[in-house]
Amino acid sequence: MASGGKPPLEDTRRTTGSPKMKSRENAKDTLCRNVTIYGRCRYEDKGCAFNHDPTKLNANQSDSKKRFNVDSPSFTPSLLSGNGVSAPKKSTAISPKAASAAPFQPRTTSSLPPGSSHVICLASLASLAIGPSTSSATSRNRANPPVQAPLQGNGNGGITPGGAFDPFVTTPTPMTPGAVGPVSANPYSHDPTGAMGGAFFASQTGFQQPIQYHLYAPIGPHSQNTLGYQRNVHDLFIPNDLREELQKKSAATLQTLPNTQLPAQVDYFHSLVPLDLNHQKNAATFGYPSWIYKAQSSKDGTFYALRRLEGFRLTNEKAIRSVQAWKRVCNASVVTIHDAFTSRSFQDSSLIFVTDYHPLSKTLADQHLSAGTRFPGRHTNAHIPEQLLWGYMTQIANGLKAIHGNGLAARVLEPSKILLTAKTRVRINACAILDVVQFDNQRTVADLQRQDLVNFGQLIVTLGANTPTVAHNPTKAMEHFTRAYSSQLKNSVFWLLNGLQKDQERTIDTFIAGISSQLMSTFDSALHLDDQLNSDLARELENGRIARLLSKLGFINERPEYELDPRWSESGERYFLKLFRDYVFHSVDSQGDPVVDLGHVLTCLNKLDAGTDEKIHLVSRDDQSSFIVSYKEVKKALESSFQALMKPARRMH
Numbered sequence: 001m002a003s004g005g006k007p008p009l010e011d012t013r014r015t016t017g018s019p020k021m022k023s024r025e026n027a028k029d030t031l032c033r034n035v036t037i038y039g040r041c042r043y044e045d046k047g048c049a050f051n052h053d054p055t056k057l058n059a060n061q062s063d064s065k066k067r068f069n070v071d072s073p074s075f076t077p078s079l080l081s082g083n084g085v086s087a088p089k090k091s092t093a094i095s096p097k098a099a100s101a102a103p104f105q106p107r108t109t110s111s112l113p114p115g116s117s118h119v120i121c122l123a124s125l126a127s128l129a130i131g132p133s134t135s136s137a138t139s140r141n142r143a144n145p146p147v148q149a150p151l152q153g154n155g156n157g158g159i160t161p162g163g164a165f166d167p168f169v170t171t172p173t174p175m176t177p178g179a180v181g182p183v184s185a186n187p188y189s190h191d192p193t194g195a196m197g198g199a200f201f202a203s204q205t206g207f208q209q210p211i212q213y214h215l216y217a218p219i220g221p222h223s224q225n226t227l228g229y230q231r232n233v234h235d236l237f238i239p240n241d242l243r244e245e246l247q248k249k250s251a252a253t254l255q256t257l258p259n260t261q262l263p264a265q266v267d268y269f270h271s272l273v274p275l276d277l278n279h280q281k282n283a284a285t286f287g288y289p290s291w292i293y294k295a296q297s298s299k300d301g302t303f304y305a306l307r308r309l310e311g312f313r314l315t316n317e318k319a320i321r322s323v324q325a326w327k328r329v330c331n332a333s334v335v336t337i338h339d340a341f342t343s344r345s346f347q348d349s350s351l352i353f354v355t356d357y358h359p360l361s362k363t364l365a366d367q368h369l370s371a372g373t374r375f376p377g378r379h380t381n382a383h384i385p386e387q388l389l390w391g392y393m394t395q396i397a398n399g400l401k402a403i404h405g406n407g408l409a410a411r412v413l414e415p416s417k418i419l420l421t422a423k424t425r426v427r428i429n430a431c432a433i434l435d436v437v438q439f440d441n442q443r444t445v446a447d448l449q450r451q452d453l454v455n456f457g458q459l460i461v462t463l464g465a466n467t468p469t470v471a472h473n474p475t476k477a478m479e480h481f482t483r484a485y486s487s488q489l490k491n492s493v494f495w496l497l498n499g500l501q502k503d504q505e506r507t508i509d510t511f512i513a514g515i516s517s518q519l520m521s522t523f524d525s526a527l528h529l530d531d532q533l534n535s536d537l538a539r540e541l542e543n544g545r546i547a548r549l550l551s552k553l554g555f556i557n558e559r560p561e562y563e564l565d566p567r568w569s570e571s572g573e574r575y576f577l578k579l580f581r582d583y584v585f586h587s588v589d590s591q592g593d594p595v596v597d598l599g600h601v602l603t604c605l606n607k608l609d610a611g612t613d614e615k616i617h618l619v620s621r622d623d624q625s626s627f628i629v630s631y632k633e634v635k636k637a638l639e640s641s642f643q644a645l646m647k648p649a650r651r652m653h
């Protein structure tokens with residue numbers, strides 16, 4: 001329904017030919033749609049009953065305005081070069097398929113109070129206390145507050161003096177007229193002081209750009225007294241700790257080190273960044289000092305970890321070929337080996353191993369054994385809970401099973417060579433190295449595999465006894481371990497320590513069978529984590545829909561190439577999409593102050609995505625036109641306008 005002064009659209013549900021006359025008595029007062037669209041009507045002299053002269057319409061304008069109908073077919077812009085309207089460019093790159101989201105299925109929530117709309121979806125329960133849905137909203141965005149439930153502080157944002165909820169700030173912002181007091185930092189701006197996010201990387205070399213990972217971090221004060229159906233804005237996004245972890249990892253992956261002394265290129269790798277922050281040469285594990293670098297492959301663009309053994313001279317070509325067998329080991333508990341080669345890029349003779357890169361990983365020594373690590377004093381050598389130790393054991397057993405199953409042996413199993421790649425996820429690192437370096441070693445694989453079991457047992461005792469020097473005093477370490485852990489764990493470790501006994505049964509498979517109850521427990525935890533991540537992913541999916549909707553609105557509204565064409569933006573569907581944009585983003589409160597309310601935006605966009613029957617009242621900026629339309633109608637208009645936009649120019653006639 002239109003009640004303002006906008007140009008009318010004729011009432012028609014046909015898209016071709018002369019508009020069908022629904023009521024002949026009104027036809028003469030209605031401008032023929034062919035004139036509107038094509039400039040002339042082919043049926044003018046062939047019986048078309050509609051008006052073909054716009055100048056004769058004035059007297060009946062108000063009448064015909066009633067005919068404004070959201071079901072009117074969408075206007076297809078034509079190449080009207082003669083009247084100053086430029087042809088739409090055909091350069092739009094987005095594919096209609098990609099842009100078309102699947103229909104949104106709103107979730108129902110049983111905790112909503114009686115009378116609530118059954119179509120309020122999770123994401124629409126934004127930062128506010130959402131009350132019963134307004135079935136027929138009439139308040140206007142410019143003159144009245146938006147049709148929303150009363151605003152409440154959710155503890156994660158601030159209520160502006162105008163009543164608007166700003167989820168990003170706790171103090172008045174410059175956006176809020178009349179704001180007084182200190183201006184809070186704008187989370188969108190870069191923070192040159194580093195006060196809002198640079199701190200994390202300030203201490204880390206090489207991070208030039210602080211990541212704005214705090215953007216959605218829940219800033220207090222936190223309100224505890226929200227009702228069951230109320231949500232705050234942080235419920236709508238990926239959990240903070242996970243988001244921060246992922247963002248830090250991606251920042252670490254993309255980190256570069258300008259003006260470095262490192263070679264610009266090592267074989268097919270470039271952009272080297274050292275991961276070893278300890279500059280002390282340590283040849284204890286491999287017999288050669290080893291260094292780790294993150295590097296990007298120029299073959300596939302992905303990032304790898306390069307382990308360099310300084311000063312290694314290859315004497316036997318076969319030695320390096322032994323790495324081939326390691327490429328077959330594909331296991332979630334083993335850092336994957338990709339390649340090995342010798343290089344002179346470091347001005348010496350180096351042996352380079354290419355492995356998977358796991359950003360921001362630590363070794364178990366870094367994590368649990370402070371003495372002698374890169375972070376002395378940072379950890380208190382806290383007791384490792386038994387369940388965590390079992391978790392490590394089952395993962396390492398899983399890795400060893402894959403290694404032994406491929407006829408190989410890990411050979412290096414020590415706390416500094418087990419990588420902690422996520423909270424409790426470990427991977428056996430530095431495999432294959434001793435196979436190359438000690439290629440001439442005469443020990444059989446079976447022997448080396450038994451040695452793996454012993455090393456495995458010692459690793460667990462080292463971790464459990466909280467000391468990196470277990471080798472110096474094994475009796476004391478065992479005593480401590482026996483006191484601190486259950487007999488099942490102790491017996492399992494003893495079994496491993498006796499791994500060198502040459503009985504047929506002493507294999508990693510026997511060990512795994514013996515700890516099957518613990519395997520189930522670890523498996524269950526992994527399934528829980530999987531469920532959790534899936535539900536986090538589902539939340540991001542909802543946000544993805546909003547991003548798509550916003551993109552579509554952005555594509556349609558205020559297109560410069562149609563600026564002079566009133567039929568594009570000033571009439572029909574595009575016109576109330578424009579008003580809808582104002583309704584969502586440019587609402588003002590009763591004092592005329594901007595309403596900056598993420599809750600309102602999310603609610604509107606989710607209702608739009610759901611295409612609900614709820615009605616909203618859209619009013620033009622000059623208050624001359626107003627429409628009452630449902631979200632369903634707005635959705636339909638959005639889709640048809642977007643489809644019109646996607647049509648190639650030659651078909652727009």
Ligand SMILES: Nc1ncnc2c1ncn2[C@@H]1O[C@H](COP(=O)(O)OP(=O)(O)OP(=O)(O)O)[C@@H](O)[C@H]1O
Nearest residue numbers: 275276282285292305356357358359361362363416
């Ligand atoms: N594949 C990898 N991906 C990402 N980071 C890694 C990888 N391998 C090692 N690192 C990082 O490099 C650091 C050094 O690894 P390294 O194996 O040299 O341990 P270390 O504690 O320096 O032992 P050592 O003194 O024997 O050299 C580890 O703490 C880890 O953070």
